[in-house]
Amino acid sequence: MVRYYSNIVGKYGKFVQKALKKLESFEISTICSTHGPVWREKTAEVIDIYDRLSRYEPLDDGVTIVYGSMYGNTEQMAEAAADGLAAAGVRDISVLNASNTDLSYIIADIFRHRGLVIAAPTYSDGLFPPVAAVMEAIAVRGVQNREVLLLGSHTWSQQAIKVMTAHIEASGLSTVADAVSAKHAPAPDVLTQCRQS
Numbered sequence: 001m002v003r004y005y006s007n008i009v010g011k012y013g014k015f016v017q018k019a020l021k022k023l024e025s026f027e028i029s030t031i032c033s034t035h036g037p038v039w040r041e042k043t044a045e046v047i048d049i050y051d052r053l054s055r056y057e058p059l060d061d062g063v064t065i066v067y068g069s070m071y072g073n074t075e076q077m078a079e080a081a082a083d084g085l086a087a088a089g090v091r092d093i094s095v096l097n098a099s100n101t102d103l104s105y106i107i108a109d110i111f112r113h114r115g116l117v118i119a120a121p122t123y124s125d126g127l128f129p130p131v132a133a134v135m136e137a138i139a140v141r142g143v144q145n146r147e148v149l150l151l152g153s154h155t156w157s158q159q160a161i162k163v164m165t166a167h168i169e170a171s172g173l174s175t176v177a178d179a180v181s182a183k184h185a186p187a188p189d190v191l192t193q194c195r196q197s
């Protein structure tokens with residue numbers, strides 16, 4: 001249901017809020033979403049989840065780590081961030097490779113979780129395309145209220161962090177710590193920063 005909502009309806013949060021207000025006085029027995037699942041049970045729970053998703057409130061305190069990586073450098077940074085979060089007691093951590101995970105699953109986890117780590121290498125003086133697609137999908141849906149951390153890798157010019165920061169600022173999201181930058185393969189101190197941030 002979260003995957004359905006976040007991908008298809010996710011962009012229209014304020015309209016969902018208006019619709020829910022109109023329906024407040026009705027006793028609802030069946031929810032027939034236009035092209036999503038039909039709910040005949042647990043309708044109150046479903047409406048509550050729609051309400052929270054349409055206010056862009058996370059459903060839980062988990063963290064989505066979405067990364068792209070050509071040689072594995074950024075992947076090491078993403079794995080280090082996952083280790084750090086697990087050591088800090090975060091139980092629900094999704095580590096998703098943007099190159100081989102369908103965008104719909106990435107968007108669903110971003111809507112579900114409070115934390116969001118985005119990690120990418122610099123590519124042709126810009127952002128690695130699979131991660132650029134994720135940034136675009138976040139902007140299109142107007143995702144809000146997330147605790148964001150950016151990790152970036154480069155060899156001669158750190159454009160990935162620059163581009164991701166511009167996307168995050170334009171989306172009205174904010175980061176919880178300074179972005180972590182690696183020059184080519186991440187050195188041990190950089191991996192420590194990924195764990196601690």
Ligand SMILES: Cc1cc2nc3c(=O)[nH]c(=O)nc-3n(C[C@H](O)[C@H](O)[C@H](O)COP(=O)(O)O)c2cc1C
Nearest residue numbers: 069070071072073074121122124125155156157184
């Ligand atoms: C196709 C390609 C394009 C790249 N373009 C840039 C670039 O414009 N600027 C830069 O600093 N590094 C560039 N790099 C280097 C990578 O950003 C760097 O090696 C990074 O550590 C790769 O991380 P990854 O293993 O996670 O992909 C490029 C590498 C490749 C393979």
